[in-house]
Amino acid sequence: MPIITSPQDFNTEDLYIDLRPTLGSEIYLKCEGFNFAGSIKLKAAAAMVARAEESGLLTDKSILVESSSGNLGVALSMIAANKGYRFLCVTDARCNLSTRRLMESMGAEVHSVNQPHDEGGYLAARLNHVQELCASDARYVWLNQYANAHNWIAHQRTTAPAIAEQFPCLDVLFVGAGTTGTLMGCARYFRKRERPVTIVAVDAEGSVIFGGSPKARTIPGLGAGVRPPLLDPSYVDDVVMVPEIDTIRACRRLAATGFLFGGSTGTVIAGAQRWLAAHRSASPVTAVAISADLGERYLDTVYQESWVRDVYGEAEYGVDYEAAAVDGRTMQAVVPCLPSADSGVW
Numbered sequence: 001m002p003i004i005t006s007p008q009d010f011n012t013e014d015l016y017i018d019l020r021p022t023l024g025s026e027i028y029l030k031c032e033g034f035n036f037a038g039s040i041k042l043k044a045a046a047a048m049v050a051r052a053e054e055s056g057l058l059t060d061k062s063i064l065v066e067s068s069s070g071n072l073g074v075a076l077s078m079i080a081a082n083k084g085y086r087f088l089c090v091t092d093a094r095c096n097l098s099t100r101r102l103m104e105s106m107g108a109e110v111h112s113v114n115q116p117h118d119e120g121g122y123l124a125a126r127l128n129h130v131q132e133l134c135a136s137d138a139r140y141v142w143l144n145q146y147a148n149a150h151n152w153i154a155h156q157r158t159t160a161p162a163i164a165e166q167f168p169c170l171d172v173l174f175v176g177a178g179t180t181g182t183l184m185g186c187a188r189y190f191r192k193r194e195r196p197v198t199i200v201a202v203d204a205e206g207s208v209i210f211g212g213s214p215k216a217r218t219i220p221g222l223g224a225g226v227r228p229p230l231l232d233p234s235y236v237d238d239v240v241m242v243p244e245i246d247t248i249r250a251c252r253r254l255a256a257t258g259f260l261f262g263g264s265t266g267t268v269i270a271g272a273q274r275w276l277a278a279h280r281s282a283s284p285v286t287a288v289a290i291s292a293d294l295g296e297r298y299l300d301t302v303y304q305e306s307w308v309r310d311v312y313g314e315a316e317y318g319v320d321y322e323a324a325a326v327d328g329r330t331m332q333a334v335v336p337c338l339p340s341a342d343s344g345v346w
């Protein structure tokens with residue numbers, strides 16, 4: 001029975017969904033949304049704050065400041081409230097209203113940048129604002145999740161070994177890319193292990209992280225208008241770019257089976273399905289995809305008809321809920337490679 005005194009002390013590291021019955025895809029989805037911050041960004045936030053405290057950078061006079069599309073901001077709001085620090089989050093117009101309210105409820109100040117930078121989009125505009133704040137007052141401490149090694153180290157120490165323990169014969173790992181902290185931490189961990197694991201990065205179309213041309217994106221979490229300094233592409237075996245409309249479709253297909261996930265989970269699953277279809281092998285593969293958060297924060301966007309039609313037009317993005325439920329019941333499960341016997345997954 002976990003008993004805690006700080007919200008950051010609790011996390012669920014061992015929950016996976018077998019997507020064969022629901023989507024017919026041989027993918028185990030690692031669920032990272034079950035903690036008090038509601039997302040995988042708890043790990044990066046906790047690691048970066050701990051390091052800043054150890055190094056003496058963060059003191060009780062400091063004001064934490066960070067650029068975030070939302071989830072890191074929520075995690076930092078929570079940790080800052082618990083530890084008694086002030087926190088200012090710089091976000092942008094794509095940040096969900098509920099995410100902003102969450103941060104404010106925990107005492108954070110939120111600045112929303114509404115004008116994207118001509119070349120670097122919203123991210124560059126947010127970073128400029130953070131830099132202006134830091135130049136204006138020496139009390140600001142910017143953890144800088146885009147360049148802070150403790151962002152990826154957190155995943156090298158937690159997320160990746162947790163996957164390796166549960167799936168000793170993992171073949172492919174699908175990881176969404178935002179700051180690339182999750183991607184680089186997992187990729188570095190698996191590169192050091194003897195058994196080769198194919199690391200596939202999944203990104204949103206319109207993101208420039210892997211060299212694509214910039215295009216407007218509306219779903220927060222994945223993608224960036226500026227290449228994150230953390231990225232070392234030599235650790236990445238393959239990249240899949242997913243159009244946002246496929247993100248919506250994947251989220252809705254999952255929702256139709258009772259699993260309500262955040263937008264980036266839809267992107268990662270759509271990308272993983274595409275990659276697996278293009279790389280069919282004679283023998284079954286063991287594939288894990290990482291889900292960063294759950295769906296409640298996206299009720300006004302991904303899961304709202306009028307928002308989707310306004311943004312993407314009248315394309316067919318919906319799901320036949322009844323058919324999805326029947327599919328789920330009749331799909332045959334073929335076990336390619338069991339997780340370790342003591343994992344509790346079964």
Ligand SMILES: Cc1ncc(COP(=O)(O)O)c(C=O)c1O
Pocket residue numbers: 039041069070071072176177178179180181182183220221222262264265292293
């Ligand atoms: C919902 C969601 N998915 C994915 C990511 C990307 O994770 P990372 O920054 O480790 O690349 C983020 C980052 O903020 C996120 O909020």
